[in-house]
Amino acid sequence: MRNPLLAPDLRELVAEHNEAGLREFFTGHHPADSAELLDDLEPAEVLFVLNLLTGRERAAVFSYLEPPLQDGVGKLMERGALASLLTYMSHDERADLVSRLPDERVEQIMPLLAHAEREDIRTLASYREGTTGAVMTSDYATLPAEITAAQALDRLRHEAPDRETIYYCYVLDGERRIIGFVSLKDLILAPPSRPISQIMQTDVVSATVDEDRELAAQKLMEYDLIALPVVDAQGRLVGIVTHDDVIDVIVDEATEDVYRLGGIEPLGDSYLRTPFATLWGKRGLWLAILFFGGFLTTTVLAYYEPVFLELPALVMFMPLIISAGGNCGSQSATLITRALALGEVEPGDWLRVLWHEIWMGASLGLVLGLVGFLRAWITPTSALEGIDPVRLSLAVATGVAVVVLWGNLVGALLPLLLKRCGLDPALISNPVLASLVDVTGIVAYFVIAKALLLP
Numbered sequence: 001m002r003n004p005l006l007a008p009d010l011r012e013l014v015a016e017h018n019e020a021g022l023r024e025f026f027t028g029h030h031p032a033d034s035a036e037l038l039d040d041l042e043p044a045e046v047l048f049v050l051n052l053l054t055g056r057e058r059a060a061v062f063s064y065l066e067p068p069l070q071d072g073v074g075k076l077m078e079r080g081a082l083a084s085l086l087t088y089m090s091h092d093e094r095a096d097l098v099s100r101l102p103d104e105r106v107e108q109i110m111p112l113l114a115h116a117e118r119e120d121i122r123t124l125a126s127y128r129e130g131t132t133g134a135v136m137t138s139d140y141a142t143l144p145a146e147i148t149a150a151q152a153l154d155r156l157r158h159e160a161p162d163r164e165t166i167y168y169c170y171v172l173d174g175e176r177r178i179i180g181f182v183s184l185k186d187l188i189l190a191p192p193s194r195p196i197s198q199i200m201q202t203d204v205v206s207a208t209v210d211e212d213r214e215l216a217a218q219k220l221m222e223y224d225l226i227a228l229p230v231v232d233a234q235g236r237l238v239g240i241v242t243h244d245d246v247i248d249v250i251v252d253e254a255t256e257d258v259y260r261l262g263g264i265e266p267l268g269d270s271y272l273r274t275p276f277a278t279l280w281g282k283r284g285l286w287l288a289i290l291f292f293g294g295f296l297t298t299t300v301l302a303y304y305e306p307v308f309l310e311l312p313a314l315v316m317f318m319p320l321i322i323s324a325g326g327n328c329g330s331q332s333a334t335l336i337t338r339a340l341a342l343g344e345v346e347p348g349d350w351l352r353v354l355w356h357e358i359w360m361g362a363s364l365g366l367v368l369g370l371v372g373f374l375r376a377w378i379t380p381t382s383a384l385e386g387i388d389p390v391r392l393s394l395a396v397a398t399g400v401a402v403v404v405l406w407g408n409l410v411g412a413l414l415p416l417l418l419k420r421c422g423l424d425p426a427l428i429s430n431p432v433l434a435s436l437v438d439v440t441g442i443v444a445y446f447v448i449a450k451a452l453l454l455p
Helices: 006-015 019-026 031-038 043-050 055-064 067-076 079-088 091-100 103-112 115-125 149-162 184-189 213-222 243-261 276-303 305-310 318-341 347-377 389-420 430-453
Strands: 141-143 168-172 178-183 227-231 237-242
Touching (some): 006 043, 043 055, 067 091, 079 115, 141 149, 168 237, 213 237, 213 243, 276 430, 305 430, 318 347, 389 430
Parallel strands (some): 141 168
Antiparallel strands (some): 168 178
8 A cells, every 4th residue: 555655755866866875765665665666756767766776676666567557668668677577577477467468579689588488478468368377477497297395305406496386386298298286385384205206186277279268267266276277278288377477467357347237447547547549439339329229218218209208207206117127227237247256156157147037027027016006006186087096006016016126127137148149247337227127117107197197
């Protein structure tokens, strides 16, 4: 958490170019805390501070900076300094940075890297956005099956400084296919002379490079793993997804769903950093869709104008009908979208969901319809203009019950349909769903009212 009391001191030290003071200022800070303190500075000021740190410290702090700030600092760095920074960064983070840099900048720095590093960056950057391959790292530990536990620990002591995690070590065959894995805990507790083949676990849970990153996150959570191995189409180990990457995936996906459920295109940056024009466009797009969707409501009301001219009391209860259907639909859409994200339901479960929501919609509609009946029943007689209060109350109650049931079904089944079509279920945002249910709800209400109140 950023300490606002430190910000003025930091700006003063940067303005004075007080190198000794800045080194002392950042001594003892976690890299994440240091990056947060630098967050409000300009890229040139951040670069000045980073140049005062050692190579590993610089890479550690840089990795916690927000991507737009990383890009700004990267553009200002000399190509040799940027290449040096990349060598200290974790494999997945440096691939992400390179993929965001301009092509001409990439061409300048790639020749300065070792051949193995260049190939590693190109490989990781080649995976499609949103896949497991795009969030994995190629920095993992492997062990041969024939060595002993003592030999494995000696080997890991040498490899540990250059590995992102060594808690899981993967045992491969001659073609780099996973035949098992062993945890660091198992290695420490095993007799020193026992071979890895007798210690390793063979029930390996893995992900493929081209599967959705959400599926990999679900596997890691479901099996309580710290890291998940990633294999290619031939089953060869190509990387791992670590728990910290999964946390980022979960946060990103949940944030994206929240934005879309609210009828807003996901932002690429934080709220305050997003340019006004970008934010205006992302909000305006959905507002325009909803605005034009409102035209349907106007058309429906115009079509039924003769009905509410003859029965003006019906208009009083329209907000009741509209809010009941829209709210129930939004609830169902939120529940099903979240259940799909967590893997609790699949598109193939649509019949079970349909049956469940029929019962749920019917029961909720019955209760809310009864409340609507009582509300219409206590309406002053003078406001009814000769309409039979019992029939009016029945029309309102039936309208509420039908619209609640319909809203429940639409809200539950549309996300499943989108998922079946390979689209994001969150595209059915609550405002869009509410608009859809509003139009159909008004039609149902007036059809019921005509049947009960007009000869």
